[in-house]
Amino acid sequence: MSISAVLIDDEKHNLDNLQELLYAYCPQITVCAAALGADEGVSIILKHQPELVFLDIQMPNKTGFDLLRGLSNYDFEVIFVTAFDNYAIQAMRFAAVDYLLKPIDINELQAAVDRAVKKCRLKVQNQQLENLIHLLKSQQNKEDQRIALTTLKETRFVKTSGIIRCESSNNYSTFFLQDGEELLVSKPIYEYEEILKDYGFIRCHQSHLVNKKFVKSWKKEYGDHLLLFNGTEVPVSRSKKDEVKRALDTG
Incomplete structure (x- = not known):
């Protein structure tokens, strides 16, 4: 089973590198689009309705979290990609969402992709991601x-x-x-x-x-x-x- 994916990062060489890794080591992923930055990322998500999004966190103007806050539906899996943001890593652990550290390790990439594919096969909405958005948006006690x-x-x-x-x-x-x-x-x-x-x-x-x-x-x-x-x-x-x-x- 192949699942559709989009890649979002503010640096083209990161997009190219990730796409090459996915092509070489994750044949179950079909990359249907890539975007430079958050605004373009929202557009390709809405256009292509992917099953999986590889999302950089630290981007100028808008972060990956800002992108997610701007969406109303989260019927896709997310694998975050980050360089060193400790807060982001803690938030993602809290919500049980996958993340990869740059530079991307091939074994970690394959493991994260395998988990995402299994979730997609279950055809259930991603509750983990909804929980993360809840944590990011809420100002509650x-x-x-x-x-x-x-x-x-x-x-x-x-x-x-x-x-x-x-x-x-x-x-x-x-x-x-x-x-x-x-x-x-x-x-x-x-x-x-x-x-x-x-x-x-x-x-x-x-x-x-x-x-x-x-x-x-x-x-x-x-x-x-x-x-x-x-x-x-x-x-x-x-x-x-x-x-x-x-x-x-x-x-």
Whole structure:
């Protein structure tokens, strides 16, 4: 199955390089158009109705995010291409959207394309991209922000305020939700520490990340533990002790 794609970047040599890589290593992609910049990019998206868009983030006048804000429908997959924008990478991790770093690595390109092709075959609207646009557009309270958690069966969009804690086991993490549900995702806990640190979460132990609003007390009997309102006790490691105290003291 071949899927249609458009390429958007503000530098022609980047467009030419990406097109050559796709032709050589991703035969399932048919490039139907390329655009220099965001305004031209909107035009080719509306004209060609692609299934996949390769989108540069850092472009003059309008960024790739600005381009997406200007669209009303997101019935295509997006693979972002960026040089070094740390904020963009964090936002894309938060929304579970694919990105490639320049210069483009062939293996990463093939893996991202394979994921996009699988999503296109399912013929479902790209909820991950909608979630990213929601994050970019909204000025809402952090209590209403959502994070994408990808399990073996689905990608769930969960409010950060409804996550009690996260516990790691090797390269897997289990999220414990306020409604009692548990979600197992195949990512290590350190990735979520970076994403959730601005939403009231504390890394109290190598294997534990806790939403501080669910912390009831600090127990010192038989070692330091955080007692949560649901009765769970979470250990506090010696190396994290001062950091956790500071975080709890600041509210």
